[in-house]
Amino acid sequence: MRVLNASVDPAMRGWLSAEKNYLTVPDGEVMKAHGVGEVIASECAAYNVGDVVFGWLGWQRFAAISEKDALWKVDLSLAPPEAWLSIFGLNGLTAWIGFTHLARPVAGETVLVTTAAGGVGGVVGQLAAAAGLTAIGLTGGADKVARAEATLGYSKAIDYRADGLDAALAEAVPKGVDIFFDNTAGALADAVFRHLNIRARVIQCGTASVSSWLPPPTGPRRERDMLVKRLAWQGFVAFDYTREFPQALADLQGLYRAGQLTAQDEVLEGLAHAPGAIARLYRGENTGRLTIRP
Amino acid sequence: MRVLNASVDPAMRGWLSAEKNYLTVPDGEVMKAHGVGEVIASECAAYNVGDVVFGWLGWQRFAAISEKDALWKVDLSLAPPEAWLSIFGLNGLTAWIGFTHLARPVAGETVLVTTAAGGVGGVVGQLAAAAGLTAIGLTGGADKVARAEATLGYSKAIDYRADGLDAALAEAVPKGVDIFFDNTAGALADAVFRHLNIRARVIQCGTASVSSWLPPPTGPRRERDMLVKRLAWQGFVAFDYTREFPQALADLQGLYRAGQLTAQDEVLEGLAHAPGAIARLYRGENTGRLTIRP
Secondary structure (H helix, E strand, O other), rough: OEEEEEEEOOOOHEEEEEEEEOOOOOOOOOOEEEEEEEEOOOOOOOOOOOEEEEOOOOOOOOOOOOOOHEEOOOOOOOOOOHHHHOOOOOOHHHHHHHHHHHOOOOOEEEEEEEEEOOHHHHHHHHHHHHHEEEEEEOOOOHHHHHHHHOOOOOOOEEEOOOOOOOHHHHOOOOEEEEEEOOOOOHHHHHHHHHHHEEEEEEEOOOOOOOOOOOOOOHHHEOHHHHHHOOEEEEEEHHHHHHHHHHHOOOOHHHHOOOOOOOOOOOEEEEEHHHHHHHHHHOOOOOOOOEEEEE | OOEEEEOOOOOHHHHHHHOOOOOOOOOOOOOOEEEEEOOOOOOOOOOHHHHEEEEEOOOOOOOOOOOHHHHEEEEEEEOHHHHHHOOHHHHHHHHHHHHHOOOOOOOOOOEEEOOOOOHHHHHOOOOOOHHHOOOEEEEEOOHHHHHHHHHHOOOOOEEOOOOOOHHHHHHHOOOEEEEEEEEEOOHHHHHHOEEEEEEEEEOOOOOOOOOOOOOOOOOOOOHHHHHHHHOOOEEHHHHHHHHHHHHHHHHHHHHHHHOOOOOEEEEOOOHHHHHHHHHHHHHHHOOOEEEEOO
């Protein structure tokens, strides 16, 4: 495969760490990464030269992969390679699984999303708006606030770095929060928990605001909220729901064609950007879903 | 109604407190309590003099109640009044809703229960054993350990007050914990969380080890475990599941008739015991489900 685009994900930091994780990348191995590539030679009946494929290609210019790592074919006439790594890739699938499949959204409810302008959060906002929910976002910086409100489905986005987060949050969710789609954990999650409604669903999709969990940092205990508010808190990893992926992709592509889903992609040129790109994600400097054209 | 037995519940402390709760009892009102009573006068077509009824009777010798507070009729030929407040009352229903209905138990799994010898925990252990799971209990004191293992369905019970809790727990759950039925919160819950398996279900049924939640005490953050282990953590209050009660009661009575469910009731004589009875629960001195014969 000639790799057209390779993904940069916050989760990669965890894959490199010694901490227990669902996926690891030992020292000396190619970084695991989703990518979009063109088949340039094939010994596999399912894929022919010229096919464009989404799969586990890694951070490299050429990838020799087996059939199990080729996940599905990609139609570049619908959208460019980077879109197949963002709204039609793991970001879009993660947003759909967590929000549409697990959080059981109901029109009229309020969903609050952390890292609202990120690759996953940006899709959750648009899925929520399309489903008739009110989406409120937390994100860092005036540019991301503006982008979240202008193009990502959010009725209101709040800059968590500004003063008065609690007051801004209280004003933004007068009826409370029915679904909390959390990508950050930590103090931001604590602020949102105070606004959860009875029977709210909490979807744990990431923990980006906490850099080390060895040992876990402390925070306010949740047990009482879990009980009194009858909360349902679900952690998930999209890979566990491959059975749902065809439905997810069909939904996402339908919304894209209908103009209800836009991509926000930022493409870096050259693999030399790769290590710095992860750091960039954690500093919040990216302006869209980061991929590398190797 | 002449009240035959009235319930004493740990939750009553919360109902009396100023903290936000699902149910409150303001100063000067009769303590809300489930009870079993005999109808001595009736202006209601559904209940006749002589019927024995389970319902919201309160801590009092005679109760004048409306039809909505009379929950269902009771058959004293199957079991004595106190059993209708324990295994066929809120304890049994709570155990059934949390374990059988919400935790989706699978034969061969391991369930860990805190306050294993309590009114709810004692039923969970027996439901788990009847369903082919391995039940491991945490409880306080050698007497309760012995009772949990002898009559309440537990393969192994651990005295959480003894030294070496972590080692005892590790030895008791070599394959990890698939369902954590938690009645205590706090440090005991922290110890159990370290043993949760991937896709474990956590059922938050009570928070008895923490006496005040204003403000919430701190503990290790759960977000990372929620994500990496794909946990599902569900708080619940049995009252929310009244639609399931007929099925729950039918199951519990079937197990009782089959000899797979025993009651463990401790009946106090006289309402004068009432306030001290709640304190007694929190000190762990009760030897079974506490009720008062007013």
